Amino acid sequence: MTTIDELISGYTDEPGYFDFAKWGPISRPVVEEERALVDVQARARFGSEVALTEQAGRVRRAVSAVVGFPADQVVFQPDTSSGLVHTLFGLTGQVLMSPRDYPSGPVAATRAAAAMRVLEPVWMDLDHDVVTPAVVQRHLTDRVTAVAVSLVDYRTGYLVDLEGIRQVIGDRLLIVDAIQGFGVVDAPYGVADVIASGGQKWVRAGWGTGFLALSERASATLTPVFSGVAGTELRLGGSYHETLPTLPGAAAFQITNSDPIAQARFSTALEGIASVGVAAISREIADRASRLIDIADEFALPVVSPRDEAERAGIVVLEPSPEQMTTLTAALLNHGVTATVRDTTVRLSVHLSTDDDSFDLLRGALTSFGTTVYY
Template sequence: MTREECAALDAADPLAGFRREFALPEGVVYLDGNSLGALPAGTPERVRRVVEQEWGRELIRSWNDAGWFEQPYRLGRRIAPLVGAEPDEVVVCDTTSVNLFKVLAAALRLRPGRRTVLGDGAAFPTDLYIAEGVTGLVEGARSVLVAPEELDRHLDGEVAAVVLSHVDYRTGELLDLPGITARVRAAGALMIWDVCHSVGALPVELGAGGADFAVGCTYKYLNGGPGSPAFLYVARRHQAAAAQPLSGWFGHARPFAFEPGYDARAGIGRFLTSSPSLLGQAALEASLDVWERADLGAVRAKSLALTDPFVALVEGLDGIEVATPREHARRGSQIALRHADGYPVVQALIARGVIGDFRAPDLMRFGFTPLYLTYTDVWDAARHLAGVLESGEWRQERFGRRGEVT
């Protein structure tokens, strides 16, 4: 593929107009939207309005007049179509870690007598740490780590729940959500999905796939901003019986009755705990204004059309091994490349204006965000990677110095 061919694809791209809706720096090819999404152009004004008008002028009246109190539900209804859920099955609140704690604890309570939680040892560490923490609070419970391909032989009568990432944060491998969920549920266990690396990157079908619970963040492909609030999904069939342990006042059926005893709210609201972060939710609201106009099928098609040529352009480069599956059905929206000196190579790329990231021990990650990435961006990024490797500039001492965040 030539750069001219990429330019022709950009000219015919049905999603091309979305690029103008993001504040992208000049001279930068941003391939890290799988870690932190770019700033939507409408976000500063939306946050300014909340700060200056709703908070600054209306003050506490905004809990009613501006709908602050209902915001977790309202945002949940807007995210629901992005994950294939019903409007009353998603709520926006807290962080991914806190939400995983809540749904995992609820799952254990729904399966009394079962004390094993299965997870993937290569999953994002917070999932492993939370599973370890939750099982540590339940007598006789344990967290067991297995590879997804070995899951079936561990599904016995002791397993209460399984926690897996829909897309592997390291390699970008996409798991078979409906197939795995069906096998887990057939064994009598509950299925919890972490969709942090798939929501906004491809169609996610939690309802049709039979998922019991799910958690996800909004600061990656959804562009909610650093530290933006997370969301959780609870299938409607579980909402009446599911009980989560962080029984804060926001999940109470009558929070302003100020009763001494806890009476859980009906429905998805029982998974709320405390007052929402309104500034973070305002930024997310601005991003969802964009996402409500995006066709997820077109997003997925462009994602694959961007990643295919990138792989073709880089797979023959010196020292490079493609770690992401080639099959479309097994690929998320990122490409991971192995290189023995991946960290300084990524830093040298960043110095050239091509931003990716690194995950130990040897993975260079490049996220492809179809709403604002172009085909010429892909071509330029591949050529810069070739230039970094061929010139050896990555060997400069400055590129080997590691920061706190890689």
């Protein structure tokens, strides 16, 4: 069992980093695991291949421990988008989704609709720019076979009500792009049929890491369109001119053998999270996000992301007046505060390693901003 302080001690990012919603600096244990396996791969000592090949099973078990899906219903993916492409190209009927979600889902849906001609995206008209059970219910018809949502909206930081959405959609497939909450949101993943996520953000495992988890209903419903060598019941040395059967369950949704070192990085990060517990991590993230909101209020910067802990995760979005945007951006830059700036908003995101030094840098930036703003 790892304590939360021990988990925090493994992070080495420098103060001022408030951009975990973009990507999370990897931890020291992840770095050490990668170095160890790179050395194994470089030396190719007799029998060393076992240490590499065993990572596929390890990563399935690590994901299973966090999301609660059986390990045999989990398959490693190099990123969230790959998992969503597998899902939406394999879906038939109408899929209800938000046109404002991160483009991984909408792009996969429109590409699948154009190429396969068996899927039709249905776009929700949102209330207050967020997806709620009421919005979903208003758009449901008998032709809708699946609903796709983001666990946390990348623009607004809004945490979707998965249980409420499950209640209104009945036995339709519930597809969840979990990337902006996976690892820091204690979500009821058991109500979902498909979960896709990457490990480069809140899990802090680096790029090239992710997974796709399927319920039994999803496994029976989805067609593994992009099932390659690794997803096929294949015996090397034969003839391959005939259609080969796919592997059962989630294993069918893969193309080729994955990078074992990426799998090891992902496993190491997830094992640390599971040892502490997502619920404990979520409480710490909530406290830091609340502190961030308090500082924004102190400097009269409008917070346009949710304030209610039940509706937010680790993202806080500020929207200064248009004439203040350049000044605020410059103040953050000059004080070494890393954030995501888009059009009219500044997105700040916190993690366990967001400490007093980081908040001091942010306060210094906002103090500088405040002294140059005239009302």
